[in-house]
Amino acid sequence: MESLILVIVFLPLLTALGIKIISKIVNELLINFLTINSALLSFTIALGMFALLLTNKFEPMHLEFFTWIPSPEILFEFTLDGLSGIMMLLVTGLSVVIQVFSTSYMSNDENYSKYFIYFNVFVFSMLLLVMSGNFLVMFFGWELVGLSSYLLISFWSKKQSAAKAGNKAFILNRIGDFGFLIGLMLTLNTFGTFNYEKVFSEVLNGNLASLDIIVVCFIIGAFGKSAQFPLFSWLPDAMEGPTPASALIHAATMVTAGVFMLVRISPILQFSETGKLIIITAGLLTALIAAFSAINQDDIKKVLAYSTISQLGFMFIAIGSGAYVAAIFHLVTHAFFKALLFLGAGAVIHEMHHEQNIHKMGNLKTKMPITAAMMGIGTLAISGIPPLAGFWSKDEILASTFANGGVFYGYWALSLLAAFMTAFYMGRHWLLIFHKETGNDISEVHEAPKAMVRPLVILGIFSFFIGFINTPFFHGLEKVLEETLHYVEITHLPEGITLIVLALISIGAGFTGLLLAYLIYIVDIISYFKIKIPLQEEIKELSSNTLYLNKLGEIIFVKGMKSFSRKTAVVIDGLLIDGLVNKVSTVFYNSSKRISRSQNGLVRSYVVYFGFFMLLLIGLFIATPWILN
Amino acid sequence: MLEIALFAVPAGLVILGALIVVFAKNPVHNSMGLVLTLASLAIIYITLNATFVAMVQMLVYAGAVMTLFLFVIMMIGVDKPEQTREEIKGQTLLVSGTLFILVGIISYVVINSGFKWDLYFPAVEYSLEGTPDLIASTLFTEWILPFEIISILLIVATAAAIALAYDTKARKQK
């Protein structure tokens, strides 16, 4: 039974290979057939495995593929427990839906088969990551996910901006991977193994040596992958890739790999106060900065990108507060409504003939009603309006943060501010695209094709109902993750009246945000009441330029590195090293020229040399006992 | 007393002859100095009971070899007086250095041994006489191989001398 895990993981890889082989000789239809069917197959098997897991009360299943290194023992192994089961279902399920969407979005593209090959490679690597049984296999998946992301971002590689964005994503990812790699090596050094169970049992037995460093290294890895401050600037640029790819990678799966990894190592993480502090601070900063930047973006996808970064910040806040279940819950709900939003944006872009500026759209709900309705559901979900999914998960995060007390009250307040901003910019996003009456020409626009609309509807339904898997009344997700987080101290929600008050406050924040967006952008109360908002233009500038953080990074790192490497090449390499080597050779040359002058062919010189050194030798022999004394 | 005189006089003559060899200007004077040295050495050999060797030395060395030297000096050695200025660079320095080390070693050895001159000849009931029959009995039995080899050496030397001095041009002209 466990070997079905192998089928789930490797089926996308085989599909990719298959498409590569037959791509030259078949048309799009056959590729569609192959890839969608294999995705459906993966999903079905995944459902079956999850059901099996459910009946076994989520006791973890292990599968050892093969032994790679006998000593220290490093195996290639997989684990299927509650956590990886959920991720597996999420990845395979979303893969089906998004691939259906892609068949329509990417049709008539000249690199159609290449897209699906990369897509399947990505699904394979993500499955490898989540189903891994030890840190090493996770690292393989980790790296491969970064690679597939790069391939998909720079898919339209003829565009220079796409290629640069791909580079940026990969490089920033790499910085995170560096941290992960150091963490890996430290783990092997401290615990002698990569296996999760063994490492966790070691730590739980009290071996806390060098735990902080290991955890911090892994956290750096998570920052790179999940676009936290300061490694987040690649995600907005990654919008150069095809929209369905963005939906899968940058909404639902790859960026959540960091969150998944941190929850996976939660048995170790719970002992590291430094790590938790770093996580929550970074998460908070990220959520706030990204939310602020999203307020004044013009591109339809960039708003969603910043929104993703912000929501990932929320997940990190959850982890930092010790609410691991809340983090995974938010991960799942966010996957659905963010994928929905991205696919909706994709439909809009497709119908507007690749126009992406939201100020050039307006009143599209009359032309694209289903898309508008679904995007509306997504917007409401992300703003935290009950009973949609986003409310339950976001509220759980906020409540858990509050429950920790002390300085966490401040964190809660700031998170609330971020939630308010989220509602505001998402409201602005939807209103400007679909509701606002502008004078733009939208007569050519009609509803998206069926293959695009149907996935939207499916995701919309899920966004509506998925929240119910973990309400305060029915802790479904908590039960799923119980075995995985058996030894982890989870922060629980506050009880009774506190919970209700908190919930009301966060609903209030959501509503207020949406209302404010409506008032400002539709009713335009600013000019109506002639309200003078101080520094209005400056705030808008700061927002659209991400607080000039990108510029700062470019000056420090890109220009700085270039000038530093130039200096190194000229000074250190040219003058010092070359100079040193040349000096050595000239010294030898000159000294040998001088010494060769002693060979003058005269007998008398040789006699003298002979006698001189002979006497020296005799003197040495005589004087040796005296020297040794 | 007699023994000391018997040692000191020939010793002094040896040194004198050596100094004449090194420092004389005229090459003939040099050869005469060498003859003086060889003869004095022969006397010293006799005091050391090596009578046969002394005879051989006088015959071969002072007789044949020096005659050879004088012939060659007459042929080529007497034309130009030798320059006394040293031409090779650094030679003076090295020579003085060598002398310095030499003197240093000798003085060290002398001082270290505390001016003891106590290496005496062993007092034996009979002293070894270097008579011909004693020498011959060892030379022709134990040391026969080196003896044969040096006889070959002599033949080779003779042949070499003839080959080197052979003037083919003059021969052909004849």
Add this chain to the structure above:
Amino acid sequence: MIEVSTDWYLTLAAVLFSIGFIGMMIRKNALIMFMCIELMLNSVNLTFITASKHFGTIEGQISVFFVLVVAAAEVVVGLAIIVSIFKKQSSASVDLLRTSRG
């Protein structure tokens, strides 16, 4: 009563050797250098004979024989070489032979 000891003879041989060596370094005339070589060989002979008397064996004197013969042969060949070289150049100075210069 001061006795003539082995030391004296050995010292004499050493002094003779040094003088011969110094002469080799100083003089330029090839023939005189040769004579200095003879001096050195003779000092070695003296050492051998002294040793023979000191240890009471006859081997020393036999070695002297060999040294003598070799010296004679060497003189023969050396003088022949000197003669044939110096027929070309008029002077007898060794400093003019610089062909094996490095």
